[in-house]
Amino acid sequence: MNRKNSLQVVCFGEVLWDNFPSGKKPGGAVMNVAYHLKTLGVNSHLISSVGADQNGTELLAVMKDSGVDTTFVQLDQEHKTSTVEVTTDQDNEVRYEIVKPVAWDYIAFENPHIRLVAQADALVYGSLSGRCETSRATLAQLLALASYKVMDVNLRAPDYDPDYISTLLYQTDLLKLNLEELTIISDWFSQDCQTETARIELLRNKFSIPEIVVTKGSKGASYYGDQTEHHWSAYAIEVADTVGSGDSFLAGLLAMKLSNEYINDTLDFAVGLSAFITTKEGACPPYKIADVNKFIRTYKKEWSVARWANPV
Template identity: 30%
Template sequence: MTSPVPPVLVIGECVADIVRSDGVPDRVHPGGSPANVAYGLARLGRPAVLLTELGRDANGRLIRSHLESAGVLVRAAEVARTPSAVVRLDGEGRARYTFDIGWTLPPTELAEAPAAIHLGSIGAVTEPGAAAVLALVERWRGRTPVSYDPNVRPALMGERAAAVRRVERCVALSDLVKASDEDLAWLYPGERPEAVAERWLSLGPSVVAVTLGAGGAFARTAEGGRAQAPAVPVPVADTVGAGDSFMAALLDARASGADLPTCLTHAVTAAALTVARPGANPPSAAELAAALTDGREARTGAV
């Protein structure tokens, strides 16, 4: 009898995204970068546990139901109210956020080793909960792979130099780091993403991947490896959750043993499927497989 596959442990916030645009009624979507990654992994058939905080309110029930519908096991400390964010969309579907959020995760122990640990965004750098997150990662580092996505929220990051120190501490604890060009532009104004990726590799990760929006994505490895993938052109509904879908697909492909170029192709394709529909709605394994097949056929001229 084969043993069950251990889950990926994702640590971080859940957020009720209140999507607001001119002339359209507000729409509430389950969100939060780590929650989206856990959901994306589960949609791809990868077992996932989310260590988070939720309130016993309508938004908390909505988010829990959403996550569990994909098979995510939710381990949530109770808080007074579920965090929320007003998401305003511009004419091109790009999202800007105004947050009502705290992060107070208590110290946590694990009964057994997860397949991997993923941390990111608000939960990795916002005290007092970030201390519990990093303590847990430090206990398991070296025994299980660690990934990190800073998913920078400038309104919550405080003073830039201190934010950079917090982010770089997380980078140094990680084996795989993913960031967007917008993240890097805020953290390191005027620096080229490629230069930041190389510097982050010197802190300890084996892989750093950077998303470039319509420019696709690139990755660098500590051994000098390089990979690049173009974006997949699609009509844009909005960009909510695109980076999280990229992250989930990247982690899933790496766990399956794919090489770095293949991992990037999976990730940019998952992100494209997400931006083509409203909200943080990542693809299922079947949807991603179909899109990858369509992409291969388009490149080779197969019919």
């Protein structure tokens, strides 16, 4: 991926500080997606809320410095800026403790949202963002305006329920989730699905979802569309941490897909970007598209040499 374009994507939901043992870093799934989209040359806009506190002031400054449009990030006088306690286990799996309630639970619908979302190429939202009624009602209004609705499943117990997520699934054009989330959600509706394909077909048929993307960590990712499926291998790399890797994947996928790139090229770039991010600390490290392209080329060259030396 090399070029910038005039694509517009609106991201709705949580913005926050991830509190790591080593210190705090900006985060939140949709904020991460917005950051990576902007870095990839896509105009990204955030609809969210921060508290009128020091954390909110600092978070707004970080977002503005990264180039993400914060025009629609509201300032909440009553609720504090979101924070999440983050820990990583010995297998590099991340655990989250999300404070509740916080400012992004109370995102209000505003008239300027109408034109913004109606004219955007995509609306990105997560299942977590509707855990409270105010933001849930706002998201419902935004979904009625959006031409292309992209749902990023983010199951964080106890902040989800099957009925609400089902409501979102019925409206989704592109669904992104990981293998664990696929298993949990499909099991809500049937205990008979034993394979990934069966689980995908269950969701596609029940909710009429045109496209589903499954991320699988070290096993890569899969795309399921109308009578087509594509599978892409992960990179064998040294992982620094996995925080935000799924968000960078989604951003890479959207940047390519909305530019009408071939699905194999799209998956190749999305998986490559996600791998690149896992070699860095934090969900939103500074980088340029050229850095990602170089990383992908280097990996492919090394993989080709290794395969030539050790043919299957």
